[in-house]
Amino acid sequence: MPNTAPELELDAYLRLNRASIAEWLAAIRELSGCDDIDCSLFEGSGHQVGALSTLTTERGRLICLYAAEGMEITGCRATEPVFLLPRAGNPEIATRDEPWQYLSGLALAWPEDRFRLRLTPRSRVLIVRLEPDFSAPVVPDASDVSLSNYEELITCYLHRAPFFRDDSDAIRLTNDLFLNLTRSPVKSDFTCQCPKLDRRLLRAIEKIRYEPGWDFNLQELASHSGVSERNLYYLMKRETGMTPYRLYQRNRLLRVRQRLVDCQCDVPHISWYAADAGFSHLGRFAALYREHFGELPSETVQWRRNLQGSGAGKQIVEEPDLMLS
Structure with missing residues (x-):
């Protein structure tokens, strides 16, 4: 699918x-x-x-x-x-x-x-x-301060959101956002600059995001971006907080999550989706999935099943969360 x-x-x-x-x-x-x-x-x-x-x-x-x-x-x-x-x-x-x-x-x-x-x-x-x-x-209060300052806070948060390193990083940055939103008032001279990503870095990010069949190769990624491997590594680390491989790994996990969310079959083939995205060690996949999204693959499927009413009281038991201990 x-x-x-x-x-x-x-x-x-x-x-x-x-x-x-x-x-x-x-x-x-x-x-x-x-x-x-x-x-x-x-x-x-x-x-x-x-x-x-x-x-x-x-x-x-x-x-x-x-x-x-x-x-x-x-x-x-x-x-x-x-x-x-x-x-x-x-x-x-x-x-x-x-x-x-x-x-x-x-x-x-x-x-x-x-x-x-x-x-x-x-x-x-x-x-x-x-x-x-x-x-x-x-x-x-709208009469107290312009909402544009709060909009800038939220927009800057969304600028960083594609580069959450994992679930704990996402929770930390999200709590920071809520804390800033409840500080009243945000000063009228407040500015939150969201730097634009370097165009060479953008080329690397787009390749990782939009070429699901591509296998990670730092040399090839650097050549595609027009920078050396060393420069690409440090450029991505500096501007996103992630290494090229970490971003690649996270995007593979995202593709699996999309398929699990879409799954409406009786038995979700979690292991098939993981293997199709390049995860050969299924126990390690489940651990990575929980690290990045704060839940196990089976829990992602179960949430939608509960909405449909057919999953109430029924557990996803396909692979005991892929041998995760």
Whole structure:
């Protein structure tokens, strides 16, 4: 099965792809903690309505929604302040009885707001939800400080997200983001510079990401990028915090995760997917998978099965998590 996940923020935490409307609703309700959220489609079959990635820490939760079909999401009542950031398409938002407005930049929904989202096909929206114990002292009042400073914080975080070294690094940086968002106010002269990656480094990254059949070869990667092996190594380490091989390894793991998220078969062939991505030692694969994503491969599959209702009370026992001890 080819990987078909869309370009999505926090793709290392992809939870749902090619979802039915029933799965989509179940996922949104579980992650938002709001059982009365509803979703209606503008048109389309409803068989593959979108994708979703989510990263949760003790301080809050990030949810990235991707709408494959046009839809309206209603009944969203925030129990704590919620940030909403458009990432693609032309999403719209309405709060209380106010008219629809384009979500052209960062918006903030307060607990008293019951907001609605209207997503055009291929829209992406990032939702940043703070946990009650960590929303103090306060998040910004629009009259107090421009939301653009907070948007810059989130954008810089997303710039770093493709280069999380592992799950613990992701959790640390995400907690830092939540902490910065709850410092009130972010100073008006605040700047968070997100440096552009060197074009030679970008060539290397794109080769690693978009050529799944390529086997790692540092000399070949350096030649493709137009730098020496030594310079490529230090350039990538300096600008992303990762070595070329670490990035290559992580992207192979991401391809396996996409297939596991997509899997709707009775017995998920975890070992097949791992071997197809070049992992010959399956126990080591399971350990690497947990190191990078914070869960075992079987748990990734089980999450979606639970949404469908067919996985309740049933364990994935294909290979006892691939001999992981």
